[in-house]
Amino acid sequence: MFHSLVLSLFLYFPEDKSEYIPAAISFVIFLIGAFITMRLIVKHSKKEAAKAKKLEEQILNNRTSDKNS
Known part of the structure; x- marks a missing residue:
């Protein structure tokens, strides 16, 4: 009973x-934003x-040049 009540919420x-x-639409926008951000990183x-x-x-x-001198 309680389990089905929690899931129904x-x-x-x-x-x-x-x-x-x-x-x-919002999912696609955020997915594209995440992809672009990852590429930039x-x-x-x-x-x-x-x-480095x-x-x-x-x-x-x-x-090496200091050791050779």
Whole structure:
């Protein structure tokens, strides 16, 4: 009894299926936004990794040139 009461509070299936349209539109908008955000994060991460690698090579080159001098 209690289990079905709890589920009935959260589940709502409208008879008029056109009520799903706004939810679907907002879902698609947020999905596209999440995808774009993830792509931007990955792109920024790759740039930062390239900068870190370049800095690491520069530090290693400075150490080897200091040891040779």
